[in-house]
Amino acid sequence: MIGLEGKGLSSPPNNWAGVYDIANPSIMYAESKIGIAAILILYYAKNNYFCICMQYDELIEDIFRRHPSVQNAGFTSSSYKAGLKAMESFDTILGHPWKNFPCIHVAGTNGKGSVSSMLAVNIAAEKGGPIGLYTSPHLLDFRERIKIISDEGELHYEMIPKEDVMSFLSKYAKEICDLSFFEITTGMALWWFNKIGVKAAIIEVGLGGRLDSTNIISPVLSVISSIGLDHCAMLGSTRGEIAREKAGIFKPNKAALIWGKDPETMGVFIQQAEKIGCRLYFADELCNTIPHIEIDLHGDYQLPNIRTVLGALTILRIPFNPNAISRTSHISGLRGRWEIISTNPTIICDIGHNPQALEYNFKQLSNYHKKTHIVYGVMKDKDLNSIATKMPSDADYYLCAAETERALPVDELYIKLHQLRPDLKLHPCLADYDETSVKRALRLAKANSSADDIIYVGGSNFVVAEVLSNVRK
Structure with missing residues (x-):
């Protein structure tokens, strides 16, 4: 740790929260190459405790940036380290x-x-x-x-x-x-x-x-x-x-x-x-x-x-x-497992994304014997060849890409599915300035649905998460 003076700082940055007006605190600045950006610490010798002053959201955002997860970054050398x-x-x-x-x-x-x-x-x-x-x-x-x-x-x-x-x-x-x-x-x-x-x-x-x-x-x-x-x-x-x-x-x-x-x-x-x-x-x-x-x-x-x-x-x-x-x-609090988030039409969210899981889900959808609209997005590393064989031919597909670099772009998803299953009714939903690809796909699926129809949202954790986030908002 070094003092603020050593960093050329005479006072805490304006965007740091939790700074208390205590007389003569010893203010220190923690710095290292760790996965937490520089952390401002106020140390009170008399009370023998310290206060983390970085706002929680900033801290978590920095953790994700410096220590990328497999969920967000895929299997990179920094996100996945096999071995114990x-x-x-x-x-x-x-x-x-x-x-x-x-x-x-x-x-x-x-x-x-x-x-x-x-x-x-x-x-x-x-x-x-x-x-x-x-x-x-x-x-x-x-x-x-x-x-x-x-x-x-x-x-x-x-x-x-x-x-x-x-x-x-x-x-x-x-x-x-x-x-x-x-x-x-x-x-x-x-x-x-x-x-x-x-x-x-x-x-x-x-x-x-x-x-x-x-x-x-x-x-x-x-x-x-x-x-x-x-x-x-x-x-x-x-x-x-x-x-x-x-x-x-x-x-x-x-x-x-x-x-x-x-x-x-x-x-x-x-x-x-x-x-x-x-x-x-x-x-x-x-x-x-x-x-x-x-x-x-x-x-x-x-x-x-x-x-x-x-x-x-x-x-x-x-x-x-x-x-x-x-x-x-x-x-x-487990979510995204055949979760019904709305009715009239019924909207179902499920995070199943591999061939085995999707086979279960598509079969269950067919058992409803109702008009089905599928909001579908997939990650680049998934076995689309095997998944395509499971996709029901009587559904309408609204193809989307979640807001992550791991997502297969909509145009590529459309081309691949069209080649694998030319019988499917595919509607590519590209993002624009006003809405994300996922949000647009769900909106169009709703617009084309009657009250008795089913809308299934799936193919990726990220697609489901984006829909659930919009519902929460």
């Missing part, structure tokens, strides 16, 4: 906070966010809270990643407070210098869960499993939801290869649960479990029937997820709580 060495070192600095509460580790291609949220809600209902819940990606606020399910009053979720985010980033400013965004948020989640004294935590894998930053924990149970083809460049080109990466979260002498027996992946899981001495279970063996409950996560694809949750609860010897599970979205 850096995370293990950071965990040591934090004092291994996860050792102070039991963890459940959840991996998978599709459904892991839903499974994690259902587990957190059910365990809080049966055992009491708070229960930690770490998931990704986020849609509207990065703090969605780090929550607790509280049982104070009615079951409800609470995101990590902004004050605790700022406290963590300032306390470990030097240590997070060379970490990825996901390593930082993983450390933050485990630190906060320990700080508030959670009874247990559900930790969702970010990508894969074996080399994921979350794989520093030793959980009481590892859970793997369904396996599909996604992020193939990083994880493998077959579901068997991808399963091998997911099985990397198995731990010796601990239990592991697989969503179901799949001929292409089952042998991989059995082999890994035998290799390390892991007790392996399959949900479809533990639970022959799935309880019929109405759940506010409306997608048909939730049925195998519910069975997976029931299997996990069976292993943990925790009762299944249908009342809590039925309100998972409401209690946990």
Whole structure:
């Protein structure tokens, strides 16, 4: 740290908030190459505390800029750092906070966010809270990643407070210098869960499993939801290869649960479990029937997820709580899973984006037997060839590009889909000065819909997030 005088500054910048009129404070200016821009600190020796004066929004914006996330930047050298060495070192600095509460580790291609949220809600209902819940990606606020399910009053979720985010980033400013965004948020989640004294935590894998930053924990149970083809460049080109990466979260002498027996992946899981001495279970063996409950996560694809949750609860010897599970979205704040945001016409938002997930979704849409309008955008790295074969021919498609560099431009999306599926009714929706591509696509879909029609918004987390953001505004 050096004094303001050393920076040629005689007073704090005008845009810094929280500067108090205290006589003779020792004002210092923190500066480093870390992922937090220069932080103004007021230090009061008499009271022995300091105040972070950077506004929260500025701080978070700078974190995203200096530590780009995979969600925003894709798999670049700065956003994705495979391997556990850096995370293990950071965990040591934090004092291994996860050792102070039991963890459940959840991996998978599709459904892991839903499974994690259902587990957190059910365990809080049966055992009491708070229960930690770490998931990704986020849609509207990065703090969605780090929550607790509280049982104070009615079951409800609470995101990590902004004050605790700022406290963590300032306390470990030097240590997070060379970490990825996901390593930082993983450390933050485990630190906060320990700080508030959670009874247990559900930790969702970010990508894969074996080399994921979350794989520093030793959980009481590892859970793997369904396996599909996604992020193939990083994880493998077959579901068997991808399963091998997911099985990397198995731990010796601990239990592991697989969503179901799949001929292409089952042998991989059995082999890994035998290799390390892991007790392996399959949900479809533990639970022959799935309880019929109405759940506010409306997608048909939730049925195998519910069975997976029931299997996990069976292993943990925790009762299944249908009342809590039925309100998972409401209690946990999980969004973008067949979320109905409007009626007349019905507008459904779903973040499913790989071929397996979209096949489920398009099939469910066809079961409505109603005129369907699909607002669709996709990232550049997705397997459009496989996705195109799943797209229903009787829908109208409003093609868009979310506000991110990762998005496939509308004109390219139109050309590719037209070549792959010349039978589809495609409407390219380019951005202009007045509205984004996504906003325009939704507006045109609404304009061409009757009250009884269905509008489906999907193909990308970013497309869904943009629509949800506009609804909130």
